[in-house]
Amino acid sequence: MSDHHGGPGHGLAARVRHVEALLEQRGLIDSGELDRALEAYLTRASPANGARLVARAWLDEGFRSRLLADANAALPELGLSMGGGMQEQRLKVVANTEATHNVIVCTLCSCYPIALLGPSPTWYKSESYRSRVVRDPRGVLGEFGFAPGPDVEIVVWDSTAESRYLVLPRRPAGTGELGEAELAALVTRNGLIGVAAV
């Protein structure tokens, strides 16, 4: 956020500091409590969380069903949540199939399941990705070196309201012998956004 005089962030940053100071003055929060909460949240927020969800869903059909039906209710099974001490957001997990490939975007800003993926990559927030992936997803996926087959329908999910979306990739062939941790290691952040196969 910019602190330059007249910059769009200047007034907002000052207001945030003012509100934080008022909360501390009135004893509603301790000094530094917000900073500690944010730090703790971001320390836990990592794509490893999303990868663990996927690996469990690949191994446990019951968990997969619960995850797709009500992701927020299924997350605690792995000790995860969409809140991390902050306000809980609705999560919707969308599963890739032989016939359908899902891709996530936020065309209006940069909404993203931070608790499960960590802070979003710069390209996800770029105007280039946000404006083009809804219009020409195959072209954008091609720039990531990913080309779903011509028979696969692409479904783009634009996070325009309060839900956050996460892609459940398809389990790669030839991984039948792998355990949960090994499977989780195959899952990439790009796969969870939908710009890679896994």
Add this chain to the structure above:
Amino acid sequence: MTERFRAGDRVLTSRADPLHHTRLPRYARGATGTVVELEGRYPLPDDRSRGLPAAPEAVYAVRFSAAELFGAGDHQVTLALWESYLRPFPGRGQANE
């Protein structure tokens, strides 16, 4: 509280171009889509951003064909849209609000 739409319903999005904040992107205005599911109930950002009272309102995942939105493409785009942005399709008269 009851929802106006159910999964499978056809809906038409608003064509309005408001001066205030809204979460109905330009590319999805005046478009016909299909309700996928109810996502939950949340206050309308158009009202919240103006400091107006905003009771929780149904938000739906609504799916559109790329051809409907852009006149080209074989993919689908799903948006999360507040009930205020939607009209039944086909509806009575012309929805241009």
